[in-house]
Amino acid sequence: MYFAVGWPKLLQVVHRDSRLVHISANCDRMLFVVLTQSTIGIWFCKPAVEIVSYRRSSCSIGDLGTNEMAQWKPDSSKIAVTTSKGYIIFYQIEFDKNNAKQTIFRKREDRPLEQRDDLDCHYVDCVPALTITMLSYLQVPGSVTGLVCLREELLVSTGRGILQRIRWSDGLVNSDLTIELASVPFSADLHHSRSSQLSNPDICIKALKYSPLLGGFTAVLSNGRAAFITARSLKFEPNEVVGVWSQEVTGATTTAVNHKYALMAFGCTSGEGVVCHLDELTGALVLSHRLVISSKDYPDAGQVCGAVSQMKWTPDGTALAMSWERGGFSVWSVFGSLLLLSIGIDTGQSISDSNSGHPKLKIKSMEWGSEGYYLWMVCERLHCTPPDGATNSSERSGSNSSVGDPSSSSPPQSQQVPGVDLIQLQFIKSSLAVNRCMTNHIHLLLQGEDRLYLNPEESSVQVFGSSPSLPQQAPSISPTAFVGNKQWHVMHIPHTYLMHNWPIRYAAMSMSGHNVAVAGKTGLAHYSLSSRKWKLFGNETQERDMVVTSGGLTWWRDFICVACYNLLDQRDEIRFYPRDCKLDNTFAHVTRIPSQVLLMNTYVDLLIVLCADCHIVLYSVQQKRIQHTPTIALNKIQEFALNKIQEFAIENFVPHPANVVAVMLTSLRTDAGSAKVASESKEAESILINVAGRLLLFQTDRSASAGKAANDREKWLTFNPPVIVASSVESMWLNAHSSHLKPHLTEALWLGCGAAGMKVWLPLQPKDEGIKSKGFLSKRIMLPFTIDIYPLAMLFEAGIILGANSEAVSYPSHGDTPDDCWPYLQLERTSQVYLHHILRQLLRRNLGVHALEVARSCTDLPYFPHVLELLIHEVLEEEATSKEPIPGDHLPITFFPSPYFTPHTACTCV
Numbered sequence: 001m002y003f004a005v006g007w008p009k010l011l012q013v014v015h016r017d018s019r020l021v022h023i024s025a026n027c028d029r030m031l032f033v034v035l036t037q038s039t040i041g042i043w044f045c046k047p048a049v050e051i052v053s054y055r056r057s058s059c060s061i062g063d064l065g066t067n068e069m070a071q072w073k074p075d076s077s078k079i080a081v082t083t084s085k086g087y088i089i090f091y092q093i094e095f096d097k098n099n100a101k102q103t104i105f106r107k108r109e110d111r112p113l114e115q116r117d118d119l120d121c122h123y124v125d126c127v128p129a130l131t132i133t134m135l136s137y138l139q140v141p142g143s144v145t146g147l148v149c150l151r152e153e154l155l156v157s158t159g160r161g162i163l164q165r166i167r168w169s170d171g172l173v174n175s176d177l178t179i180e181l182a183s184v185p186f187s188a189d190l191h192h193s194r195s196s197q198l199s200n201p202d203i204c205i206k207a208l209k210y211s212p213l214l215g216g217f218t219a220v221l222s223n224g225r226a227a228f229i230t231a232r233s234l235k236f237e238p239n240e241v242v243g244v245w246s247q248e249v250t251g252a253t254t255t256a257v258n259h260k261y262a263l264m265a266f267g268c269t270s271g272e273g274v275v276c277h278l279d280e281l282t283g284a285l286v287l288s289h290r291l292v293i294s295s296k297d298y299p300d301a302g303q304v305c306g307a308v309s310q311m312k313w314t315p316d317g318t319a320l321a322m323s324w325e326r327g328g329f330s331v332w333s334v335f336g337s338l339l340l341l342s343i344g345i346d347t348g349q350s351i352s353d354s355n356s357g358h359p360k361l362k363i364k365s366m367e368w369g370s371e372g373y374y375l376w377m378v379c380e381r382l383h384c385t386p387p388d389g390a391t392n393s394s395e396r397s398g399s400n401s402s403v404g405d406p407s408s409s410s411p412p413q414s415q416q417v418p419g420v421d422l423i424q425l426q427f428i429k430s431s432l433a434v435n436r437c438m439t440n441h442i443h444l445l446l447q448g449e450d451r452l453y454l455n456p457e458e459s460s461v462q463v464f465g466s467s468p469s470l471p472q473q474a475p476s477i478s479p480t481a482f483v484g485n486k487q488w489h490v491m492h493i494p495h496t497y498l499m500h501n502w503p504i505r506y507a508a509m510s511m512s513g514h515n516v517a518v519a520g521k522t523g524l525a526h527y528s529l530s531s532r533k534w535k536l537f538g539n540e541t542q543e544r545d546m547v548v549t550s551g552g553l554t555w556w557r558d559f560i561c562v563a564c565y566n567l568l569d570q571r572d573e574i575r576f577y578p579r580d581c582k583l584d585n586t587f588a589h590v591t592r593i594p595s596q597v598l599l600m601n602t603y604v605d606l607l608i609v610l611c612a613d614c615h616i617v618l619y620s621v622q623q624k625r626i627q628h629t630p631t632i633a634l635n636k637i638q639e640f641a642l643n644k645i646q647e648f649a650i651e652n653f654v655p656h657p658a659n660v661v662a663v664m665l666t667s668l669r670t671d672a673g674s675a676k677v678a679s680e681s682k683e684a685e686s687i688l689i690n691v692a693g694r695l696l697l698f699q700t701d702r703s704a705s706a707g708k709a710a711n712d713r714e715k716w717l718t719f720n721p722p723v724i725v726a727s728s729v730e731s732m733w734l735n736a737h738s739s740h741l742k743p744h745l746t747e748a749l750w751l752g753c754g755a756a757g758m759k760v761w762l763p764l765q766p767k768d769e770g771i772k773s774k775g776f777l778s779k780r781i782m783l784p785f786t787i788d789i790y791p792l793a794m795l796f797e798a799g800i801i802l803g804a805n806s807e808a809v810s811y812p813s814h815g816d817t818p819d820d821c822w823p824y825l826q827l828e829r830t831s832q833v834y835l836h837h838i839l840r841q842l843l844r845r846n847l848g849v850h851a852l853e854v855a856r857s858c859t860d861l862p863y864f865p866h867v868l869e870l871l872i873h874e875v876l877e878e879e880a881t882s883k884e885p886i887p888g889d890h891l892p893i894t895f896f897p898s899p900y901f902t903p904h905t906a907c908t909c910v
Helices: 059-066 301-305 393-397 399-403 438-442 458-465 495-501 540-544 632-638 675-680 702-707 836-845 848-857 864-881 904-907
Strands: 002-004 010-011 020-025 031-038 039-044 049-057 067-072 080-083 087-095 130-139 144-150 153-158 160-166 205-211 215-219 228-230 241-245 252-258 263-268 273-276 284-292 308-313 319-324 329-332 340-341 363-366 374-381 420-430 444-446 449-457 491-492 506-509 516-519 525-528 534-537 545-554 557-568 570-576 589-593 597-603 606-611 615-623 639-649 660-666 685-691 693-697 722-728 731-733 749-753 758-763 780-785 792-795 800-809 824-833
Touching: 020 067, 020 374, 020 420, 031 067, 039 067, 039 130, 049 130, 067 144, 080 144, 080 597, 080 836, 087 215, 087 758, 153 205, 205 252, 215 252, 215 263, 252 308, 252 540, 263 284, 263 675, 301 491, 308 363, 319 363, 399 660, 438 545, 438 597, 438 731, 438 792, 449 516, 506 545, 516 545, 540 545, 545 570, 545 606, 570 597, 570 639, 589 639, 597 660, 597 904, 632 780, 639 824, 660 848, 722 758, 731 792, 749 792, 758 836, 780 836, 824 864, 836 848, 836 864
Parallel strands: 144 205, 545 597
Antiparallel strands: 002 420, 010 420, 020 031, 031 039, 039 049, 067 080, 080 087, 087 130, 144 153, 153 160, 205 215, 215 228, 228 241, 252 263, 263 273, 273 284, 308 319, 319 329, 329 340, 363 374, 374 420, 420 444, 444 449, 449 491, 506 516, 516 525, 525 534, 545 557, 557 570, 570 589, 597 606, 606 615, 615 639, 660 685, 685 693, 693 722, 731 749, 749 758, 758 780, 792 800, 800 824
16 A cells, blocks of 8 residues: 655755664654664654764774664653663763754745744744753663563563563563563463473573553564564563464564554564464464565565565554665555565666666665655665765755655665665555545555655546636546546645645545545645535634544535544534535534544435544434525534434444444345345445454344334444454445446445455346346355556556556666666556456356356456457466366356357467
8 A cells, every 4th residue: 555656755864973773753754763873863754864873982982882773762852872782871861942953954834924924933843952862871781682661661671581571660670570581381282282381591582572552572583483472461460471473484583563453563583474363262373375476577586685684564554664684675455465676676786786687775773754655674785886076966956855855856876885785765655555445445545754746537637627707517428438548647635734734644536537536634625626615714713623533534425524522622522524615613613522432424414433441432414405505514514414224333343443444334235135125225324343353243133123213213223243354454444335247346335355365245146137046146256366566546447457556667876876776766656457366266166157147247348359259368478378178168158148258268269
């Protein structure tokens, strides 16, 4: 879901007299600590500037050692820095804007003076003025190998196999909670297998990560084994600590924890990544998937890149960055789909060395920025030597080049003195990564820190091209008309909104695709593609008093539905803002919610909400039609109603509400039912809940619902216990409406499963209701198939999957500049036909009748002959490359009537 764009930005580190070694972000990722061997620098995220720097004396370096790692206190008031001689130095970070000796970086606003107010102070983008002061230092027995934060304490792993707890308040060791690794019992699981202690007392932990949701630590031991360390209580008493081995990991080097999906990633010496999860029944570490560079992407990547050195999950947990010791890095989706490979970009001169086959970039440390829009990297350039007389681009343009806008930055050049650089790589992500509302499933919408990338339908393109003075109604066209459109519409968020609310956190597009809403730090804004105008809050106080929570925002008809927290009244709310009125609280319909909204979605006239107390609440949304009056806008709000109809708990099926990725109301069912009734009925029949990648289906109990009165709204639906539909689910797509012409495609559930490709839960009801299906035949079947792109949107009736990709563009080097170590990355839309995969899977399962029905419903598609060609080619290729005869007759010619294949059989057989 993450795609790199543009050139990376080379940041100028002022007064640097030693090599960069480490970078670490605070909790909200607005501040970064950048370590060199002798200095500690505090950086701001936007603009990317160094606020303050602390230089250690030569005497301090000689006595305590050089800097190695850093860890922030959760409230960003202190930093702990480890040294090469086994010391931990504590620094105090303070903010004082009244201190005249400090500097506050500001960017002057472009608005005229008469249009500004006192709150703006004539400036925007204020960078806080900070001071850094050394507090104390503490010597740790043996070298410090790992450092994690536990609220008010610091957990330190040492080279002697000891885990120590150090208090942030006084910097002293809490000796009562010291854990010796040699005394910890390890086993294959938490419940059944026997445990044993380490036979070698010299084994220590060399990498450590903590997850409060998992209730433990992932650890990499010095002997190359990987384990999960937990305890019976959150206090982690030494006598309660136990460990679980990961049987699938050998030669472990580093680790990273995904809190959202409850995954543990381990890097190995082979260059592969192994991702595991904790089994709920046995407590064992079970393999989820492997992160392996295929020979198709880059041959012999493991030998070229070496062992894995760094692994970092994005803030939303939907992507993982992984780097190697010999250079190069990659970005993966949560379940193992490769999104970016720095050594596999098909350009002549790029991140990979075209002559030697080795990467040009070695990452020593990396960290994701705010909302995952930037990847900060401490990089060492390899095989990149500048010619005589060449100068660094940052030196030519001055220090201001490090604060410039990434979209307009020039490609960084190699330094004259070989060393380590601080680099920012910009990313954009799919809106589905953080806002999985129903309306975002049918449109290709990507969001950046200050802009949106929209791949519209042809109807939207015509609206863009029409005259502003002549409003044009978008015509209704077939979905196949815009399959070939690869043009991106880039919509920049108004600076008036971004100056106080950077970056964009949520984005949602209306069902029609003609309106889009965004939310940043506070407030929201929405844009109309027909009028090409933004609507912002006229009252800035109202904008700053509302924070959109993790529930995000979505569209219901012409209303923007927002899950927010009211800072003025200190309560959680759901608000509906009409699109046609001014963006003001006067026109909003506000409903108070007892707890924070974590997820929210709409279905027809229903609103489903997941709250932080692990309760799902269903609301009915109603808007009565009224006659036109001068106060029509206000009357619309008065006639709007949001009524609570049901609430039930799911705490028995969910380990933690934060692990719920998506929630959706659907009309899908697994039991028997008429295909005609299912197609025409749009009543809610079930609830789909994605819990850390496992898709649960809660179906309504029809027998219980039939005996209820029509006016019994307190117990409107009764749900059966859930069934697991699929696992390793990243995204899911459902059509907003069904079509009797293509019932199989429009009533199916489509799932994106990372490295496993896609799965479709296809209905199998016969088109002719007079034909009785066999009693043992299921009404739905799960069909897996592989794809070559990362799916972001579905064109259901067109049979097309839409995606995106970062394509590298290499520019020729000039005589006065060295070869570029980085290519320019541009965003391209990708697409792929999936119909032949569906037909092939049905034929494999002896469901030729249903395959024929799917084929008949798609004969109107202009590329349907090409679909049949792909089907025949794949079947023939499989039979030709198979070592053993494939049982059964799987040629499509035997199942389909001759008119389908007559024009294509000759060319295929040739």
